[in-house]
Amino acid sequence: MKQLIALISLFLIYPFTGQAQISFHDSFDANNNGWTEVILNSGETLVTDGVLRIKSNSKDTLTSHTFLDFDPNKNFVFSCTSTVKKINDKSKFGIIVDYIDDGNYTSFLVWEGVAIMTRVQQGKVVGSIKNGIKLKKEKKAEVNLKLTRNFKGLYFEVNDMLAIEARYIDIKSSGVGLCVIGEQLVEFDDLKIEQ
Numbered sequence: 001m002k003q004l005i006a007l008i009s010l011f012l013i014y015p016f017t018g019q020a021q022i023s024f025h026d027s028f029d030a031n032n033n034g035w036t037e038v039i040l041n042s043g044e045t046l047v048t049d050g051v052l053r054i055k056s057n058s059k060d061t062l063t064s065h066t067f068l069d070f071d072p073n074k075n076f077v078f079s080c081t082s083t084v085k086k087i088n089d090k091s092k093f094g095i096i097v098d099y100i101d102d103g104n105y106t107s108f109l110v111w112e113g114v115a116i117m118t119r120v121q122q123g124k125v126v127g128s129i130k131n132g133i134k135l136k137k138e139k140k141a142e143v144n145l146k147l148t149r150n151f152k153g154l155y156f157e158v159n160d161m162l163a164i165e166a167r168y169i170d171i172k173s174s175g176v177g178l179c180v181i182g183e184q185l186v187e188f189d190d191l192k193i194e195q
Contacts, residue, residue: 021194021195022192022193022194023069023070023076023193023194023195024068024069024070024191024192024193025190025191025192025193026190026191026192027050027189027190028047028050028051028052028188028189028191029050030047031047033066033068034066034067035047035052035064035065035066036063036064036065036066037064038062040062041057042056042057042058042060042062043055043056043057043058043060043062043180044062045062045063045064050189051083051187051188051189052064052178052187052188052189052191053185053186053187053188054093054178054179054180054184054185054186054187054188055180055184055185055186056091056180056181056182056183056184056185057183058182058183059181059182059183060181061179061180061181062179062180062181063096063102063177063178063179063180064177064178065096065099065175065176065177065178066175066176066177067099067173067174067175067176068174068175068176068193069174070174070193070195071174071195072097072098072149072171072172072173072174073171073172074195075148075149075150075151075195076148076149076193076194076195077146077147077148077149077192077193077194077195078095078097078146078147078148078149078176078191078192078193079144079145079146079147079190079191079192079194080095080144080145080178080188080189080190080191080192081142081143081144081145081188081189081190082142082143082144082145082186082187082188082189083140083141083142083143083186083187083189084138084140084141084142084143084184084185084186085139085140085184085185085186086137086138086139086140086141086184087111087112087135087136087137087138087141087143088111088112088137089111089112089113089114089137090111090182090183091111091180091181091182091183091184092109092110092111092116092179092180092181092182092184093109093110093111093143093178093179093180093181093184093186094107094108094109094110094145094178094179095107095108095145095147095176095177095178095179096108096175096176096177096178096179097147097171097175097176098171098172098173098175099173099175099176099177100172100173100175102123103120103121103122103123104120104121104122104173105120105175105177106118106119106120106169106171107120107179108145108147108156108163108164109179109181110133110135110143110145110158110163111135112135112136112137113132113133113134113135113136114130114131114132114133114135115130115131115132115133115135115156115158115163115164116128116129116130116131116164117129117130117154117156117164117166119169129164129165129166131163131164133158133161133163134161135158135159143158143159144157144158144159144160145157145158146158146160149171152167153165153166153167153168153169154166154167154169154171176193178191
């Protein structure tokens with residue numbers, strides 16, 4: 001009886017603790033969350049072998065996106081791990097938030113020594129922030145990407161280093177994505193959204 005009372009108390013008190021909870025976790029064991037998958041001559045985006053693999057064979061942009069069940073107007077943390085074939089200064093990779101369609105989104109991308117946030121509305125770049133980071137040429141590199149939204153703004157971290165700080169940016173959509181630009185192979189895994 002004491003255990004039942006303790007269990008009921010836990011369920012009643014826990015929601016009011018104010019701690020972030022994982023509201024979404026994708027280990028990409030299957031495409032249960034509706035990520036876009038394509039196979040083209042220029043590359044592919046596929047959920048396979050426990051990862052979301054984006055392989056670009058050209059200078060084109062390849063993305064995979066979905067809409068998740070979280071409130072983009074509240075504080076959240078979006079994180080994922082990525083295994084990059086070769087970090088270089090010719091190809092970019094990263095995450096997309098506030099995705100509405102291919103002409104309306106905000107991207108946070110990295111490449112050798114650089115991070116950039118780009119805001120696109122109606123197919124036009126309406127703002128960007130670029131910053132130097134400590135990300136060197138490396139083969140088969142493990143890169144942790146993390147985006148935190150709080151009341152002050154958006155904070156993009158690469159391997160626990162603050163790369164971009166963007167204030168006064170509204171996020172309206174729960175659409176998120178993963179992106180590769182240029183000839184590259186990136187495998188994304190362990191995607192989480194905490195809210």
